[in-house]
Amino acid sequence: MSIGFMSTETIGEKLRHIREEKELPLRKVAALLDIDVAILSKMERGERRITKEVVLKLANIYDYNADDLLVSFLSDKILYEIQDEDLGIEALKVAEEKVKYIKANRKK
Amino acid sequence: MSIGFMSTETIGEKLRHIREEKELPLRKVAALLDIDVAILSKMERGERRITKEVVLKLANIYDYNADDLLVSFLSDKILYEIQDEDLGIEALKVAEEKVKYIKANRKK
DNA sequence: TCTAATTTTGACACATTATGTCAATAGGGT
DNA sequence: ACCCTATTGACATAATGTGTCAAAATTAGA
Numbered sequence A, B: 001m002s003i004g005f006m007s008t009e010t011i012g013e014k015l016r017h018i019r020e021e022k023e024l025p026l027r028k029v030a031a032l033l034d035i036d037v038a039i040l041s042k043m044e045r046g047e048r049r050i051t052k053e054v055v056l057k058l059a060n061i062y063d064y065n066a067d068d069l070l071v072s073f074l075s076d077k078i079l080y081e082i083q084d085e086d087l088g089i090e091a092l093k094v095a096e097e098k099v100k101y102i103k104a105n106r107k108k
Numbered sequence C: 001t002c003t004a005a006t007t008t009t010g011a012c013a014c015a016t017t018a019t020g021t022c023a024a025t026a027g028g029g030t
Numbered sequence D: 001a002c003c004c005t006a007t008t009g010a011c012a013t014a015a016t017g018t019g020t021c022a023a024a025a026t027t028a029g030a
Helices: A011-022 A027-035 A037-045 A052-062 A066-082 A088-106 B012-024 B026-033 B039-042 B052-062 B066-082 B088-106
Strands: none
Touching: A011 A027, A011 A037, A011 A052, A027 A037, A027 B026, A037 B012, A052 A066, A052 B026, A066 B066, A088 B088, B012 B039, B012 B052, B012 B088, B026 B039, B026 B052, B039 B066, B052 B066, B066 B088
16 A cells, blocks of 8 residues: 555544645644644644634645545544444434435425 | 334434323423433424433333434434535445444454 | 413523643654 | 654633523413
8 A cells, every 4th residue: 555545544644644745744734724733733633623624725735635535524523423333334324314315305 | 104203303303202102291201311301302302412321211211212213313413414515425435434444343 | 261281491500622822842854 | 962843731711511490481171
């Protein structure tokens, strides 16, 4: 595995990998985001929550596919809700049904 | 639809329907749960968060399938994270992959 | 309608958690 | 040693969640 990242990495790990690929120091990225270096460091290591806004800004800064990052971001949040739950998979499937139902009936 | 509940109802709505079927007043159920009536009322209407513990206790009180309630409870939490997100479905699928990966590698 | 039971609403104090800022510390490379 | 980078922890403050209570609204029954 030289290029590409594991699918099980967190959004934080993913963002760190991308930043390292670009060889950008936290200092510079944090400045572009207008946040403290400490916060960005903690976000990459999962110690602080990442917001959707930061994810989108980083997609711009890194010139990286925004949808890809957003999916990683959202799936992380989902995973957090069902971690260690035996019924996690079942809950995911029910949630998917609900989303589809809502989407199908939204336009009415 | 006379018997059975819609799959898109929230856990709160589901719990209310079950309670109404049993013709139990909030007052009695709240007493069994040892919580304030106001809180239970708000939980059923989605104004206050329901905890896993309350869900399990209610499964006992109502003699209702606990797994069914838990799945409804968890899928609600998942849905909350991806509501209004265009990439919700995609995120759900990625989350499912991650869960399966984690499960498969947990025993090592 | 009147009454009682049930439910809802809102306000409040309190606890818990999240967030931003900063400085000290640690680590790597030259 | 130095410099650059990253991490850690402490702190104050903000935001959010929780329990309690009483008043208001709703419902059901006589």
